[in-house]
Amino acid sequence: xxxxxxxxxxxAILRRTIxxxxxxxxxxxxxxxxxxHGVSPVTVSRALGQLAAEGxxxxxxxxxxxxxxxxxxxxxxxxxxxxxxALGDRVVNDSGMSAMLTPPADDVIPLSxxxxxxxxxxxxxxxxxxxxxxxRPDAWAIPPLxxxxxxxxxxxxxxxxxxxxxxxxxxxxxxxxxxxxFRALAAPGTAVxxxxxxxxxxxxxxxxxxxxxxxxxxxxxxxxxxxxxxAFAITGARVFYCQPTLHNPTGAVLTMERREQVLAIARAxxxxxxxxxYARYLTAGPAGSVPPPLIALDxxxxxxxxxxxxxxxxxxxxxxxxxxxxxxxRRLRASQLVESFFVARPLQETVVxxxxxSVWRRHIAAMSAxxxxxxxxxxxxxxxxxxxARIHLVPPGGMHLWLHLPSQVDExxxxxxxxxxxxxxxxxxxxxxxxxxxPHLRVTHIAATHVAELTEGVRRLAAALEAQTTxx
Ligand SMILES: Cc1ncc(COP(=O)(O)O)c(C=O)c1O
Numbered sequence: 037x038x039x040x041x042x043x044x045x046x047x048a049i050l051r052r053t054i055x056x057x058x059x060x061x062x063x064x065x066x067x068x069x070x071x072x073h074g075v076s077p078v079t080v081s082r083a084l085g086q087l088a089a090e091g092x093x094x095x096x097x098x099x100x101x102x103x104x105x106x107x108x109x110x111x112x113x114x115x116x117x118x119x120x121x122a123l124g125d126r127v128v129n130d131s132g133m134s135a136m137l138t139p140p141a142d143d144v145i146p147l148s149x150x151x152x153x154x155x156x157x158x159x160x161x162x163x164x165x166x167x168x169x170x171x172r173p174d175a176w177a178i179p180p181l182x183x184x185x186x187x188x189x190x191x192x193x194x195x196x197x198x199x200x201x202x203x204x205x206x207x208x209x210x211x212x213x214x215x216x217x218f219r220a221l222a223a224p225g226t227a228v229x230x231x232x233x234x235x236x237x238x239x240x241x242x243x244x245x246x247x248x249x250x251x252x253x254x255x256x257x258x259x260x261x262x263x264x265x266x267a268f269a270i271t272g273a274r275v276f277y278c279q280p281t282l283h284n285p286t287g288a289v290l291t292m293e294r295r296e297q298v299l300a301i302a303r304a305x306x307x308x309x310x311x312x313x314y315a316r317y318l319t320a321g322p323a324g325s326v327p328p329p330l331i332a333l334d335x336x337x338x339x340x341x342x343x344x345x346x347x348x349x350x351x352x353x354x355x356x357x358x359x360x361x362x363x364x365x366r367r368l369r370a371s372q373l374v375e376s377f378f379v380a381r382p383l384q385e386t387v388v389x390x391x392x393x394s395v396w397r398r399h400i401a402a403m404s405a406x407x408x409x410x411x412x413x414x415x416x417x418x419x420x421x422x423x424x425a426r427i428h429l430v431p432p433g434g435m436h437l438w439l440h441l442p443s444q445v446d447e448x449x450x451x452x453x454x455x456x457x458x459x460x461x462x463x464x465x466x467x468x469x470x471x472x473x474x475p476h477l478r479v480t481h482i483a484a485t486h487v488a489e490l491t492e493g494v495r496r497l498a499a500a501l502e503a504q505t506t507x508x
Contacts, residue, residue, distance in 0.1 A: 041141030042075050046083040049073065054092055059105040063093060079142065128244050132236040132466035137351075140460055140483075145493035147414075148460040149483035150284075151351045152435070156406060156482070161395040162350060162386065169385035179381040182206065182369055183357075186388045191357030194316075195341055197332040203361050205369055208379045209354035210314055210344030214238050217340055218245040218275070220371040221308050221364060227271035229307075231259050233438070233467030233476070235284045238277055238312065249469040252276075256429050258283065258290030261297040268305035275308050281326050282315035285467050285478040286438040287431025295330055302338050308364065309334075311341045317348040317400050319433035320408040326432060337361040340368075345387060347435070348403060355379060355387050407433055410481035410490065417494035418479070424501065425477070435482040438464075440474065446504065447475035453500035459493040 050063070057063075064072065066080045084101055087093045095101045140146040169175060182188065183206025191204045207213045214237065222228055224246030230238065232251035242249045252267045253260050259278060267273065278298070280290035290298065302309045311330045319325050331341040337360075344356035360368055372378070390396060414437055415430050428438040441447065441464075451463045464476025479497075484490055 041143065042079045043082040043086070043142055046073055046075055046079055047086050050083060050087055051092070054087070054103055057103045059103050061103045063101040063103070065100060129240060131240075132462075133240055135460075135462075136237070143458055144455070145459045145489050145496065146483040147479040147481070147490070147493045147497070148462045149480055150435070151347060152403070152482045153485055155485060156403065157350045158390075158395060158399045159350070161390060161393070161399065162353070165389035165393065166382065166386045168389045170382050172385050175382050175385060177381065179378055179384060181373060181378050183379065184381065184384040184388060186392075187355075187384050188357070190388065190391055191343060191359065194343060194357070195329060195331055195359050197328075198335075199331070199359055203359050203365065205358045205360065205365065205372060206379050206384060207356050207358055207372055208376065209346055210312065210342055210356045211237055211241070212354070212376070213342045213344065213356045213358050214241040214277075214310075214312070215244070216368055216371045216375065217310050217342070217358065217360075218242050218247060218277075220367045221310070221340070222247050222273075222275045226275075227273040229264065229267050229271065229273045229276040230469055231278050231283065232469055233285055233464065234277070234469065235279065235312070235314075236466040239469055242277070247275075251469045254283070254286065254288060256286075256288055258288045258294055259298065261294055261301060264298060265301045265304075268301065268307060273307060274305070275310060276302055277310045277312065279312045279314065280330050281313060282318060282431055282434035284314065284434065285436050285462070285464075286428050287434045287436060288429065289326055289432065290330075292327055295327065295333060299330065299333060299338060303336055307338075309339045311339050313341060313343050314347060315434045316343055317403070318407060318435060319404055320411055321404060321432060323400070331359055337364065340364065348400065349387075349390070353383070353387065355383055404433070407435070407482065410484075410487055411437070413487045414479065414481040414490045414494070417491040421491070421494045421498040422501065436478050436480045439477045439479060441476060441501075443474050445475045445501065447472075447477070450475075450497075450500055450504055451477070453503060454497045457496040457500045459496040459500075461497060 069080045070077060084095060088095055091104055093101050094104050136150050185201060187206055188201040188204040192199045192201045207216060218241050226247060227250045228242050228247045229252050230249050231254045239249050250267055250271050252264050258280060282289060313329050329341055331339040341359040342356055345353050415427060418425060418427060424442055425439040447463050447465060451461055454461050462478040465472045481490055
């Protein structure tokens with residue numbers, strides 16, 4: 037069974053239509069397209085949006101959609117090969133990342149993606165908060181460079197312990213935080229230790245900063261302290277990147293005993309620990325069901341803590357608080373200033389408005405309940421329909437389950453066959469900084485439209501695995 041996207045189909049048809057037209061010609065109206073091709077208004081608007089993004093058409097509100105005057109083929113015909121020479125070999129490797137941010141085609145079930153389904157987003161509360169934010173005095177002026185004071189105070193209170201607002205730097209989301217932190221804390225060419233598996237976006241950032249990502253194995257209780265100590269000794273690394281709470285992709289939560297050990301080991305190595313606390317608000321139970329952040333145990337300025345709000349609120353809430361002390365704080369602030377000045381003030385003020393309203397706690401509670409239901413539904417569908425895949429653990433929150441596949445499975449082919457069958461899953465190899473120890477998948481419960489889709493998604497995945505097994 038193939039689930040070709042109706043949008044992709046319409047795009048292909050319109051491309052052919054445009055080929056036979058002249059610049060400035062008007063395309064059929066949306067209504068005509070809907071009637072002629074039997075598609076919905078959403079499909080038409082997505083298709084036209086894609087063609088506009090490619091520069092093939094221009095849309096004039098009220099007038100219609102027209103074939104663009106600048107042929108989009110110019111880039112193909114012009115000789116731009118000089119750029120290849122000019123750019124040299126400094127490739128930025130984004131494999132695994134663009135797929136994470138691309139919306140799925142129609143009829144395809146996303147058991148992938150790093151963000152909750154749009155139906156779970158507090159869009160109305162965000163719109164109200166943004167409306168209030170832009171009415172604040174000086175909303176469009178330069179904010180205090182390290183962040184709006186109310187927001188810095190809020191982030192500090194969230195971290196707890198003896199952290200104060202002056203320890204917080206507001207940056208443009210978790211990904212930007214990783215990029216700043218890697219660049220600020222480690223010199224190009226040096227090693228950075230990472231859990232394996234780990235978040236591919238962190239690997240990409242580390243590599244873009246010229247760092248060598250060295251894998252430290254983990255088990256169900258998080259990173260293995262014995263191997264962490266050994267890795268520090270062998271590599272001389274001064275940075276360890278980790279997600280101690282609801283780790284992506286495995287869901288592991290570092291035990292309290294290991295938290296103390298990790299801090300002691302990093303201190304002995306004279307190294308920083310970057311704590312990516314991306315899932316702080318994504319617990320399946322009450323907030324206390326996961327340990328407080330690692331930084332709450334740290335009195336030596338060892339931990340640099342990142343708290344991003346994009347998962348719990350919306351991907352476009354590109355706001356994160358980085359808690360960092362000592363000379364590292366000065367370096368990080370300088371890095372942000374040089375690279376991007378500051379985070380847009382209306383966005384910061386929007387977060388202040390939203391987190392200061394009663395919606396914030398209510399939204400977290402609603403998400404927790406949703407996460408518990410979806411996690412259990414996905415685990416149960418996997419046990420029923422895909423028993424060959426072993427669930428690493430059922431975590432107390434987060435968005436994903438990590439699957440160990442039988443060793444003979446061709447992971448890459450399975451992901452592609454699953455896509456053809458109408459379900460997207462994330463290939464395990466992207467999560468390993470070095471050789472993957474075997475075939476794995478990350479499956480996500482939070483991006484699907486509703487719980488029933490999870491079972492259907494697993495069925496489609498199981499059918500793809502079954503077909504591979506039968507083919508041999
Ligand atoms: C572990 C982890 N850290 C950081 C990020 C970056 O997210 P954002 O930039 O939206 O905060 C992601 C996104 O998927 C993630 O999974």
